[in-house]
Amino acid sequence: MVTTEEVLDEFDVAALEEESNVELTDDQLENDSKGQLIKLAGQLRDRRNELNQMASERASKRDDLNAKTREKVDEAQEHREKRDELNEQVQEHKESRNELNAKANELFDEVEEMKQDLELGDGKDLEELEEEIEQLEFRQQTEVLSAEDERELIEKIEDKREEYQQRKEKLDDASELDELVAEAEEVRSEASQHHQKVTELADKAQEHHNQMIEAYREADEIRDKADEMHELFVEAQEAADRHHEDFVRVQKRLRELDKEEEQEQQDEREAEREAAKEEAEEIYQKFKEGETLDTEDLMKLQKTGLL
Incomplete structure (x- = not known):
């Protein structure tokens, strides 16, 4: 995986070398010879082309950096x-967890109420009560009792039977208590599962949050480099434009x-023609006056059309 530092190093560009630029002054433009200006034009053209190439490379690197910024x-x-x-899922599991915990709390409250109502910790078990009833009945059957003692014994047997029945009903209700406890524990377990999912998803959400922050940070770094590259592009392009303008001026x-x-050449040729014409007219005048002309004079007259 390419790091941000490697990306930025890849696009490291040196500043423009000002000493390589070609300067043109008004004095040079007005007073330098044609040969000097031709040489200067070549220097301006070459430096302009070099700067345009530099600007193009920097623009390309700037565009690549902007593309990498968009990727980040x-x-x-x-x-x-x-x-x-993930945070939405966290919220959903939180709501489910809270609802289940509230339901579990309600069930456990019912368990506590039922325990208090049953008072299962108090009293004798059924076998013990059955044994006591049997002993009392055996005594009633085998002992000779007064009417008062027998009546008291019968009442005692009835009380024991009633206690036995109440105890048996409580123990029957205790099975409902076990079911209620099991249901409450199951709901609490389900709430714990949702809590575990909350923790797992929240950790994953935090990881993506950290990665998001890091990606934005890297994007900012690359964007800053792209801005610097744009400034370097503008620097090179402006220098190229200046060299082009100077080249055009030269x-x-x-x-x-x-x-x-x-x-000047045309003026010289015109002056030569005027001089030749004047000379030919002078020769022609001599010819009219009867002077003898040599071959050269005759050729001058033919050249000017006077003969």
């Missing part, structure tokens, strides 16, 4: 969406010099 932002957004999705000056040379 997209990566951060993916982590954000996953984090939010080219324009060279065309002016060419026109001036052409005009």
Whole structure:
């Protein structure tokens, strides 16, 4: 995996070398010779091309950095969406956990109430009560008792039978208590499972949150580098544009010099023609006056059309 540092190192660019630039002054433009200006135009053209290439490379690197910035932002957004999705699940499990815990609490409260109502910790078990009843009945059957003692014994047997029946009913209800306890424990267990999911999902959500923060941080670093690269691009492009403008100015000056040379040559040719014409007219005048002309004079007259 390529780190942000490696990305930034890949796009490290040195500053523009100002000393390599070509300077053009108004004095040079007006007073340098044509040969000097032609040389200067070549230097400006070459430096302009070099700067344009540099600007193009920097623009390409800037665009690559901006693309990598967008990749990091997209990566951060993916982590954000996953984090939010997990947080929603966390909230759902929290709600389920809380609902189940509330239900479990209600059931355990019912258990405690039922325990208090049953008072299972107090009294004798059924076998002991059965044995006591049998002993009392055996005594009634085998002993000779007065009417008063027998009546008391009968009442005592009835009390024991009633106690036995109440105890038996409580023990029957105790099975419902066991079922209630089991239900409460099952609900509490289910709530614990939801709590475990809350913890697991919250940890995963935090991981995606941390990754989102890191991706945004890296995006900011790369964006800053892209901004720096854009400044370097502008620097190179502006220098290239200046060299191009100076190149155009020199080219324009060279065309002016060419026109001036052409005009001078034309003026020279015109002066030569005027001089030749005047000379031919003088020769022609001599010819009219009867002077003898040599071959050279005749050729001058033919050249000017006077003969």
